[in-house]
Amino acid sequence: AQSVTQPDIHITVSEGASLELRCNYSYGATPYLFWYVQSPGQGLQLLLKYFSGDTLVQGIKGFEAEFKRSQSSFNLRKPSVHWSDAAEYFCAGAGGQGNLIFGKGTKLSVKP
Template sequence: AQSVTQPDIHITVSEGASLELRCNYSYGATPYLFWYVQSPGQGLQLLLKYFSGDTLVQGIKGFEAEFKRSQSSFNLRKPSVHWSDAAEYFCAGRSYSGGYQKVTFGTGTKLQVIP
């Protein structure tokens, strides 16, 4: 089945430290992959996406992600975390069914930032 897996449920980092959130995918040859962020009680905001081309993708808020086909991974990174980055992060992938596309989400990684 086409899916994404986020192995880390909860991550704690110090403010100013670097961050890497893991995502593994199980999709076909050309996966469309996304990272979303969700603040408490809010909807989902798109951070970045990968469709094709350069495997290092830049997003908003200083985030980037690297697509690695050999490892079936699409990890999210940030060089220096700010307290406002505390939120839940979801990796997602696009699939097709009957000619219609839908996005399937991972279980999320909750990021805690400590001073």
């Protein structure tokens, strides 16, 4: 069955430090993968998506993600975190019904 796993429930980084959020997927074929961000009390905003082609995907707000088929991963990265990046981040893959299958999310806290 298709699934998306985010191994880290909560991560804390210092402002200005680099960030990597992990995402692993279990799909038979090439998956369509997404990263969304959710600020407290808000809906989900799309950061970036991967369908095919270049495995390094650039998104909004300075985020990027790299698709690695050999590791079944689609990790999200940012070179320098800002306090406004504190939020919950969700990795998702396209399901067979056209919906999204979500990981359980990683909450990011940013230390001053």
